[in-house]
Amino acid sequence: MPEVESCDDSPEQQSGPETSREKKHVNRERPRRAQGKGQLSQDVQRRIGLQLRAMYSDVVNEGIPDRFTELLRRLDKPEKQ
Amino acid sequence: MTAPDDVRGAMLAAVPNLRAFAVSLCGDVDRANDLVQETLLRAWSHLESFEPGTNMSAWLFTILRNHFRTEYRKRRREVEDVDGGYAERLTAPEAQTGHIEFGELRKALLQLPPDQREALILIGASGFSYEEAAHICDCAVGTIKSRVNRARAKLAEILTVETVEEQGERSDGDLTTRVA
Numbered sequence: 001m002p003e004v005e006s007c008d009d010s011p012e013q014q015s016g017p018e019t020s021r022e023k024k025h026v027n028r029e030r031p032r033r034a035q036g037k038g039q040l041s042q043d044v045q046r047r048i049g050l051q052l053r054a055m056y057s058d059v060v061n062e063g064i065p066d067r068f069t070e071l072l073r074r075l076d077k078p079e080k081q
Numbered sequence: 082m083t084a085p086d087d088v089r090g091a092m093l094a095a096v097p098n099l100r101a102f103a104v105s106l107c108g109d110v111d112r113a114n115d116l117v118q119e120t121l122l123r124a125w126s127h128l129e130s131f132e133p134g135t136n137m138s139a140w141l142f143t144i145l146r147n148h149f150r151t152e153y154r155k156r157r158r159e160v161e162d163v164d165g166g167y168a169e170r171l172t173a174p175e176a177q178t179g180h181i182e183f184g185e186l187r188k189a190l191l192q193l194p195p196d197q198r199e200a201l202i203l204i205g206a207s208g209f210s211y212e213e214a215a216h217i218c219d220c221a222v223g224t225i226k227s228r229v230n231r232a233r234a235k236l237a238e239i240l241t242v243e244t245v246e247e248q249g250e251r252s253d254g255d256l257t258t259r260v261a
Contacts (some may be wrong), residue, residue, distance in 0.1 A: 028087045041117070049205055052105075055183045056206035057099035068096045071118060072089055075125050 090220060091137040092121060098138060103241075106149050106195070120145040139209070143217045146199055153233045155196055162184045187228065189239040194234050200228035201236070208229055 099120060103113035123144050131140050144255070190198055196218070203214040204225065213220045 041237050041241075044241050047231055048233070048236050051183070051186050052201070052206050055186055055210060056101045056194060057103060058183070059104050060097040062097065062100070063095045065100075065114070066149065068117065069093065069112070071091050071121060074207070075089075075121070 083090075088137070092124060092141065095138045095141050099141055101205055102142060102202060103145060103149070103189075105190060105198060105206060106146075108191045116145055116149055123148065136213070139213050139217060142203070142207070142209075142245075143219075146217055149199075155221055184204065185240065187234075189236050192239055193235055197228045197232035199236065200225050202233035204229050205233075 096117060099117045100113055103116040104110055106112055107116065120141055124141055127144075131137070190201075193201070199218060200214060203209045203217060204211065209217065211222045211225050215225045218225065
């Protein structure tokens with residue numbers, strides 16, 4: 001909430017060419033500022049999602065370590081307990 | 082009692098995903114491998130409880146998840162700083178291979194409560210539906226959804242504290258430069 005304030009009181013203060021330039025800039029900035037955390041966190045969520053899948057598929061891509069092929073081969077005998 | 086080759090094949094085929102799930106859950110490759118091994122052994126000795134035609138992968142995930150939760154509770158009681166220890170051991174080799182961001186993500190994952198962690202991985206990485214994840218975790222679909230949401234929010238919070246500050250500084254800097 002305090003973040004929004006700083007962005008809201010700027011437009012009325014000045015006049016002249018400076019203002020239009022600044023206004024343009026402020027307007028361009030506004031969507032990001034106004035939504036603030038929402039937009040940022042969407043972007044963050046997307047990146048976290050991508051990273052999570054990348055991390056996961058890194059392990060998937062290691063395939064089947066020999067120990068598990070061996071294990072299942074050994075298990076593949078009739079079980080007598 | 083006989084295990085047809087296709088069952089054995091299906092179990093083997095599930096290994097890569099089981100390992101990825103286990104690594105994401107516990108953050109430790111060696112322990113993950115042990116979890117997978119124990120999962121396969123348990124599955125094998127309870128093959129009669131698997132219904133042919135149903136999802137073998139989901140069945141194995143359920144076994145692994147339950148085993149992890151039992152172990153987690155046991156370890157929690159035995160050692161206090163389990164998670165910190167894993168996180169520490171992880172960062173060193175990963176920093177060398179340039180996968181620092183994965184190291185951070187893994188550490189952050191370990192800070193989540195296990196129920197949120199497992200929900201997020203099942204939905205966000207393993208590709209299960211909410212219904213399947215609910216079945217694996219033995220809870221309601223709505224519970225999975227809220228766990229995933231909480232997990233995402235918490236992860237973002239952990240991983241972005243620095244990023245937000247940096248971006249704030251950077252955009253203020255841009256503003257000054259452009260206006261002046």
